[in-house]
Amino acid sequence: MPLRDWLLAIALFSGGTACVIWFLYVYAIKRRAKLSGYGEDELQKLLSPLKGNGRKQIERLYGKCYEIMSNIPGISRYTQRIRRRIAPLYSYDESMIRMETGRITLLAFLIGWLTAGFVFLFYPDVSYMLMILLGSLVLHGILIDTLVHRAEDRLLRQMTEFLSDVRHFYHQHGMVDEAVYDAAQIAPRQLSLHAEAVYGTLNSDHPERSLEIYYEHAPNRFLKSFAGVSFLVREFGDKLLPHGSMYLHALSKITSEIRLEILRKEKLHYLLKGLSVIAISPIMAAKPIEAWARHNFPAMDEFYTGAAGFAVKTGIFVLIIVCFVLLRKLQDTAEETGSRRTGRKPPEQKWLGNRLVNAVTQRVVPAVHSMERGRLQKLLREANSPLLLEWLTLRRLLTGLACFLLVLGMFLIMQRLTLQQVYFSPTRNQAMFGSLSPQEKRKALETAAFDRNVIQKLERSGRELREMIAEEMRQQGFQPDPTVLNTAGERIKAKLDSIAGAYLSWRELLFCFISGWAGYHSPVWLLHMQKRMRRMEMKNEVDQFYTLLTILAHFERMSVEHILEWLERFAVLFQSPLSACLLDYEAGADEALEKLKEEAAYTPFVRLVERLQAAVNHIPVKQAFDDLEAEQQYHFERRKQDYERMIETKAGWGRWIGFAPMYALVFLYLVIPLVYMSMQQMNLYYQQIGKIS
Template identity: 30%
Template structure:
């Protein structure tokens, strides 16, 4: 069966799959409609279409692989659509089916071309790019929609609050004019404001990563608890609403500009690897000697390197384009592995060997926002290192196997056979391959090979018998030379060391983004202080308590400080400054210490000006950051293309040209002698 027939067969199977799937969906819908009509459990709020998606969600959730994938999608939608289970299930299963169908088309298209390791690797790579790209696109679209709706919601809240000065009523009335998803968040905030259960607020703050929603919630709670105040004839609550809307506008513009500048770069980065096999076939058809390069160790290594660098280029582009997610991850697997006795003893030995370095690593993890303990992070690095070692070992054995096959089936015969006809040369090549296989099984000498060839008489010409024997002997020596060598073990260990430091390198690259997050959190603290400084009952303990409510990055340090306040405010604040040396935060705590003597209002009289300066600085920083990201993104996107052109196309021709030039010089020297 040739490739065309395979393609037709796959297309027919895909068509039948779509037809069967549509029939099943239609039958399921009819069944649900019947149950909606006659079931004693029918309610007026149920939607048959929604139930159809729910049934599909339940069906695919029952399988291990699809169930895990659906749960991961569900978690992404839960932060956008709180308490809306059916809507979340519907969106998750729609996105999952889109990814699966698109993946099936890619799988069929690539595997119908060839079943070599290159097409398998290409298929896996593009399946990952497609799935990840669709998920990120859908997630960013939903987040942008939420931000725009939230801005309109704040405008309505401002208007209703000016009418009657009641926050909860303003939120309720504004909520009636909104659509999902912001309406769901508004309902959650309204329930929290009208509930005495502290758990509701903690639950909402724990799984909603958007800082704008958190800021609005906590501002509402402060005003509701302590009352609003006027500064220069304006409401503090409305002042903060205005600042919040300004930030939202900047964030939307930033996202839109980044999306515009990065459009097409991902395609540029992942496109070149698709043409490696085409380039190889074109080069070999023009110059058959290049097959030794492309099919041998250099070509295979170069192909793997291009795939690897393309993957890293894609990941870097995604990291530059997308925001870092601030949601805490569940590290249950690492936590469970760390509890195993053997692994625990190994980690103890590693960390106790250099305790000072372990403490520095712990501080580094805290400052970069990684929610892993130093033991878990060390185990993660070890897993990366071990994975890199085994990947390298697998690649080495794969290369040896490919080289053995290449040496065995080498098509180039000695130049003296060039006078033979094409059929004669092909027959001679097949005989040489069969003899090579035969003599590989035992000890073989050149004399024994020549004797066997003469006795069996498969090659009639005497001069060809000698040439064939020498060629067979050369191939056997080359094949037997393909074994695991000591320096390859050293190379694998070096690669393992490089993989070990990948988690550390990734966190180091995130340090700049981390600083911006810390500045955002300081801005949230200023929002708290701008309100509390005008409230008579507010003191240092109250300010720190609300700062902890707003905090994500400094939360652990602030919680420790709040616990230590009873033992002495000044000492607790000094310890907090030592633990968090970030300059804006350090200055804020110093001003808080001064407020004990001169009062909150006088100690923070420049906060409003600092907030205004911060917004101007943030607008400038966003512009500079976007331009830097765009320049870096373009450079990263063209790395795979440059590698493909420079190393996969030009380099083989250059090397082959140098080899031919060397042979030509040797022939001239031989004639001269």
């Protein structure tokens, strides 16, 4: 038994056993969680086979992996990128950040490289291996997103329990800071660190400055709201409203928003779950489909080894990348754009430091007062993109150049494959159908070598084709026969026509420029899609603003400027225009609010700003928003309906985008070529039958 088969058998047995054990373990966790009332996270810790020293050893191993990977030149940047993503979730706990970073990085590398190695056992092909490695990189991104989103969702679920504990202890003590402290002592570790930070802020000598520092480290806007409301109640006191305590009322509002956010994320993730893996699965499925088709339909060899097969395979791979990027944009439920959360700048900013690159970019950037510049800047704001116009222009130039070179390289490789197929592929005669026997294959290879020698000598000497064929036959010991000469002449002439057509034509060059044009505009098209996705999320954020305003309106010393500060801290999609409004507010409140309405021209948000304008000029803040409490139930039911429509729309788009590469692989790489090659075979059959009759 070969070594590869032994390794494959061991890997399959080990992997199958591990999967069975893992599925049984997860099933036991879920079943016990339903029966006992524990949460799955808590029960998983109780039933974990690693307890005490074993768990500590594993955590130390992850920490050691983090230290090792942080010192490896190529992997250190990748490790720091993961660290930046999870650091806000585990603020104030460096050991937990290191441990989680090491765990996620190690798991991503193991899964990616083991998948690539397992596939290489089956198909040791260099070009296919490169595609698998790129697929592994994509799989890394999916895995990291999944692990980070799990940590974010776990923190939100812990917050609902924490706020219930704060409510309970506030009933006992009647003091905000003591309630927060007692609730922090029984909270899970991930949340308890944030709760202790909030308690430290409330008891700081300079609470306002400490609160601003905490806002910078808070992992989500709900913790920011909780910290801010707790600070206001501690500073200015609680008061009794018709429906109870103002502070407890605020906690109920925040809890409702958290639960609604959890339900929205869970349903969206459930409907879009697995689509990214389905989108990249054709990378691994292409080779098995090709092997099956070539084994069962030998005529498909000509397609898969030729230029057409390479072009289709390249097109499917590009489609996979495009669909994966679109799915990432569709599934983006993060509260902030990645570069804003992590403080990481796009690479375009660094590249613009080069004089030549900067000079070329500045020549392409639209003029200062042009309509194109205003349109692109408006698009960047509406898409909530962190890019500057110069960065976007450089990205467009690089994407267009990459698409042009990719298509040009594809055509050049197709020409090379065409020449290789003409020179070296076994030459079948009209009597050969199906799979070739060893004798037929040897004869076909001899015919291909004969034709190759004739073509090479013909190119050097420039003599007549028929004369060169006859001379080659004499050199090989055969007597020239008129029938054989005619058949060989037609066959070689067809090959010469194929060789003559293997050059870069003007049509192909035109297609290269069209691809470059499409690549140049693709970042703008992506921003339009992102704008449409953000448009669907805007209503959700405005409704959350109104919920926040029902809390803030009850504070006596609340002004419009303070409300704008709160909205800016809580905002995601409207953060940029709100920040600009706050900067201009001192110069004139009316002018700043009018500019805010122009920059964020979304009707529900404009109505909210108009209420703020009324609170500036005519009526108190509480009176401007006095109808929100009465319409709370209606707004809540309407929001749930809006969520349902938004989620169903995203799920429909996600299914089409996720399955598009698989459909393309099945039809473009298997069905259509198979039908075409079958029709060619049928034509040959009919010609042979016609000659017999």
